[in-house]
Each structure stands twice: as C-alpha cells, then as structure tokens.
Amino acid sequence: MRRALVFLALAAACCATRGWTFCDAPGECVCRYHERAEEDLMRQHIDCSYGRGAHAANRTLPPRAHSLDLSSSGLKIIRSGPFLRSKSLQELGLKNNDITDIEPDGLALPDLRRLDLSYNRLERLDAAVFRSITKLEFLNLANNNFVSFAKLTFHPLRELREVILNNNNIGPALRDTDLFDRDGFGLTNKIQKVSIGGIGLGRVHSNFFVDAYDIRELVITNNELTELFEIPFTLEYLDVSDNPIREISGEDFTDLTALKVLKMNNLGIGSVPAYALEPLRALVRLDLERNLNLSEFSALAFGQEVLEDADDFTLEELSLKSSRLQTLDRRLQVPLGRLSRLDLQGNRWHCDCRLAWIKQFQMKANDYEHLRCYTPKSLFNSKIFELKEKYFRCPRERGGGGVGSGMAVGLIAFCMFSSAAALWLFWYLPGCPPRGRALPTAAYSALPLHAPTATIAPTAL
Structure with a gap:
C-alpha cells in the first residue's frame, strides 16, 4: 500500500511539473520552433x-x-522566483x-539580449534588476512614468546598443546633465541608437x-x-520632426559627412x-513634410556644384x-532629376510657365495623385501631370498679351489719341491761325458780320 502511494505521488509530481511550462498552457500560449532559416532548429518561440x-x-x-511574448497579459509585478528564469x-x-x-x-535571464517594457506604469527601476541581464543590447522603456535618473540608471548595461525612452518626462532632468x-x-559609450521623443526637452x-x-x-x-x-x-x-525649430542653415550640419x-x-x-544642405554629402533620404510655414526652397539649397x-x-529620396511651396526654381531640374523618388504632393503650387518643367519627372502614381494646382483659380485642384503644356502660361503669354500687355497697349493708344486731338485743335480751331502762314487782317475787318441776303443779277455779256 505504501509503495502504491509513493508511486502515485511521484506520478502526480511529474505531471504537475510538466503542466507548469508555458508550452503546456492550452489556449494561453503558442510554441513554435525554427522561425528563421539561420536559427537553431530546436529554439522555441513562445507567444503568450x-x-x-x-x-x-x-x-x-x-x-x-x-x-x-507576454504582452497585454495583465502583469502588474515581476517577482523573483522561477517565473522568468532561463x-x-x-x-x-x-x-x-x-x-x-x-x-x-x-529577471534571472543571463543571456537576454532584447527587452521590451514599453507601455507600462514603471516609475523606477532598481539597478539590481539590470545586474542579472548584463548582456542586454536592446531596451524599450517608452511610455512609462520615469521622471529622473535617480530612479533609472543604466550603469550595469555595458553591452547596451539601443535604448528607447520616448514619452517619459525626463526632459527636466536633462537640463544640467546628459544621458551619458x-x-x-x-x-554606456557603446550606445548606437537613442530615441528620446516626447520627453519635454527644451534645450x-x-x-x-x-x-x-x-x-x-x-x-x-x-x-x-x-x-x-x-x-x-x-x-x-x-x-528632429515635430519641434518648433524656426531656422536651419549650413552651419547646423557642418562635418556631418556620414549622415544618410x-x-x-x-x-x-x-x-x-x-x-x-550642402555639407550633407552622404545624404540619401530627406523628409521635409508637413512644414506649414515652408514657402521657399532655394535653388542653391544643395550648393552650386x-x-x-x-x-x-x-x-x-526627397519628400516636400x-x-x-508655390513654385520651384527650374535650376533644380538637374539634381532632382536623378532621384528615385520625389514627392511634391499637397503644396500650394502656382501652375504657370515657371512650374511646367516638373512634368518631365518620372514619378509613380502614388506620388502624383495629389500633385495639384492651387492657383490660378481656373486650374484649382487640377492634376499637374494631366494638364497639357499650353495651360502652364505666364500672364504675358496669355491670349492678346494678358492683363499687363493689354494695359500697356491701352496706354499707348490713349497717348496717340491725345496727341492727334491736340494737333487737330492746334491746326484747325477757328481763331488760331496755322503756324507759319500769316493771313491779311484787312480782309477780315472789311467783311460784314452778317452776309447780305439780296440776289445779285447776272452781268450781261
């Protein structure tokens, strides 16, 4: 009887131990092997x-x-014990x-390389937490409640390469110190990637x-x-997007020869x-989107050469x-013509002869669907790539010379008419003898004021 009880106890212990693994949680976790070709065939990926x-x-x-992966699983406190020990x-x-x-x-995980703790309610992390994960290379602490380095230190993480601290209010703590x-x-000075967006940093x-x-x-x-x-x-x-930066100049990018x-x-x-942008000799991609005050892009922005x-x-790649913007200088046709992608959509383009040259670019349909005219009113919301060349006219080229030319012609005609009228008055107005031709005054004085009305008889031959 005693032997039977011992056997049953051992069997129950084995079953209980087997049931405690994450992969034996039916309906809660999914375990897979070999997700990537270069991986060990026996590596397990557990999604809970x-x-x-x-x-x-x-x-x-x-x-x-x-x-x-234990994301969105209702965890509140990570306690020491066998739970996360591997x-x-x-x-x-x-x-x-x-x-x-x-x-x-x-976190008793001596070989851990990547840890994502974003979107939690952490206000502090004891340095001792990091002493058990010293091989960590990636750490995401975004969207927590950290406010100062007194409650968040990275000294033990000597192998850390990337850290994300977005949306923690640590900006005030960085006024007199820095992350390093x-x-x-x-x-650590080995860090290669840092993300500190939305931390309230003013300087x-x-x-x-x-x-x-x-x-x-x-x-x-x-x-x-x-x-x-x-x-x-x-x-x-x-x-550096979504900051109230008001000006940029070449001095801001001096010596950035590696920026891509x-x-x-x-x-x-x-x-x-x-x-x-002239110092950026290695630049491959430039995004200048949603700049609601940007109305000028200099032809010399990339330099003269x-x-x-x-x-x-x-x-x-360039996105504006x-x-x-209302227009672009035609001189940019040479450098912009070499781009593999150019996005000019959503600007206030003035479609006249100065802008017609951008129709020569080879663009994908997704990049010109909203490339439309804003002015003149007659072309408002017209798709630039569907307009014929004849519509891209400057004022002086439009029918009859345009408004400016019409005013000039009208002014000239008015001057000519005024001159002709003055000459006519000068030469033919009664009482004003023509210049250079003197008439005898006696002839005028001998004439009566009113001509006689009697009929004069014909003279006999």
Whole structure:
C-alpha cells in the first residue's frame, strides 16, 4: 500500500511539473520552433500575448526557449522566483501591461539580449534588476512614468546598443546633465541608437553627446526645441520632426559627412536657404513634410556644384509633401532629376510657365495623385501631370498679351489719341491761325458780320 502511494505521488509530481511550462498552457500560449532559416532548429518561440492566465500558475520556461511574448497579459509585478528564469532566453516582450515594479531578481535571464517594457506604469527601476541581464543590447522603456535618473540608471548595461525612452518626462532632468554622464543616467559609450521623443526637452546643451563616441541613430522628435543643437558627427540617421525649430542653415550640419537619413517634418521653418544642405554629402533620404510655414526652397539649397554637375549627388529620396511651396526654381531640374523618388504632393503650387518643367519627372502614381494646382483659380485642384503644356502660361503669354500687355497697349493708344486731338485743335480751331502762314487782317475787318441776303443779277455779256 505504501509503495502504491509513493508511486502515485511521484506520478502526480511529474505531471504537475510538466503542466507548469508555458508550452503546456492550452489556449494561453503558442510554441513554435525554427522561425528563421539561420536559427537553431530546436529554439522555441513562445507567444503568450493576450493570455491572462499564462502566468497565473507560476509557469516556467522550457530549456530551449529563445523568445517569450507576454504582452497585454495583465502583469502588474515581476517577482523573483522561477517565473522568468532561463539560461537560454534571449528576447522578452512585456509591453502593454500594468507593471509597476520589477524585483531585483525578477529577471534571472543571463543571456537576454532584447527587452521590451514599453507601455507600462514603471516609475523606477532598481539597478539590481539590470545586474542579472548584463548582456542586454536592446531596451524599450517608452511610455512609462520615469521622471529622473535617480530612479533609472543604466550603469550595469555595458553591452547596451539601443535604448528607447520616448514619452517619459525626463526632459527636466536633462537640463544640467546628459544621458551619458556617469553621475546621471549612465548610458554606456557603446550606445548606437537613442530615441528620446516626447520627453519635454527644451534645450540640448553643448556637451550633451560628448561621451557618445559611436552613436549612429538619434530620434529626438516631439519636444520643445527651437533650434538645432551640436549634432554628433558619427550620426547616420537623424529625426528632429515635430519641434518648433524656426531656422536651419549650413552651419547646423557642418562635418556631418556620414549622415544618410534626415527627417525634419512639421517644424516652424519658413525656408530652406542657400547652401543649407550642402555639407550633407552622404545624404540619401530627406523628409521635409508637413512644414506649414515652408514657402521657399532655394535653388542653391544643395550648393552650386550640383546644379551644373550632379554626378556626386547622393540623394535618392526627397519628400516636400504637405507644405506651403508655390513654385520651384527650374535650376533644380538637374539634381532632382536623378532621384528615385520625389514627392511634391499637397503644396500650394502656382501652375504657370515657371512650374511646367516638373512634368518631365518620372514619378509613380502614388506620388502624383495629389500633385495639384492651387492657383490660378481656373486650374484649382487640377492634376499637374494631366494638364497639357499650353495651360502652364505666364500672364504675358496669355491670349492678346494678358492683363499687363493689354494695359500697356491701352496706354499707348490713349497717348496717340491725345496727341492727334491736340494737333487737330492746334491746326484747325477757328481763331488760331496755322503756324507759319500769316493771313491779311484787312480782309477780315472789311467783311460784314452778317452776309447780305439780296440776289445779285447776272452781268450781261
């Protein structure tokens, strides 16, 4: 009898242990192997997103787990224990939960490389949390409640390459320090990608990136910047969109010889002045969309050389969509003609002879569907690429010479008529003898005021 009880107890323990793994949660998790061709055939990808009961029984990870997604699963606190303990897990998704705290040993994942904690309620992270995940390379903390570096430090993360801190109110904490200061947030100098959009940043001091030796991508959108800052020369990707920046110039981009992508959407700039983009010799993509004050794009914006010889012009994509441009200088035809994509839609184009040249570009249908005339009224909302060349006329070329020419002709005719009338009055008005022809005054004095009415008889022959 005793032996039977022991056997049943062991069997129950084995079944219970087997049922605790995430992959044995029916209806809560989906486990797959070999998602990518270059992967180990035995790596497991576990998807428990939206599974509210996946973590209820303190399930554990299988020994070959590679990634685990617990997004939108109702998590509130990550406690220390067997729940998130694995020597093989490299990717962990915990976004869109209600997490307010992670205990120091809550992430016992020594081989973890990617961690997504975005859209939670975190206000602090103990440095001890990071000591168990020192191989971390990617960290997403966007849309949490962090406010200062006193409750968020990255010192233990020596291998961190990319960090996303969007929409945390840490801007005020960065007024006198920076992300790389050891007395502040302490990001490692190995960092290559930083995203700090919507953090309430109003100014970037001159030494902000002094310790960022290898930063390649910077997203600093949706802040309160009114001017560009000292940009690290190592950057290849820069997005400063949705800031009230009022002016740009060539000095802002000096020495940025590696920059390939520049996004300046929804700024406060009114023009792209001459030589503003000339230093960007490696630029491949430029976005200048939704700039509602932008009414001028200088023909010399890329410099003088590219107007004559665009062989070294590297730009491939340019978007000026949804701004307030009315025309473009024809001299830009050479450099813009080399682009693989040009989007000019949504501007207030004035369709006259100065703009007709853009019809020569080869554009995809998606890039000219909303490329339309704004003025003159007779062409309002007309598709530029469907208009015939004869409609692109300047005032002096329109029927009869146009308004300006008509006024000139009218003025000349008026002057000629006035001159003729004056001459006629001068020569033929009674009482004003013609100049150079003197008439005898006696003849006029001998004539009566009224001619006699009597009939004169004919003289006999």
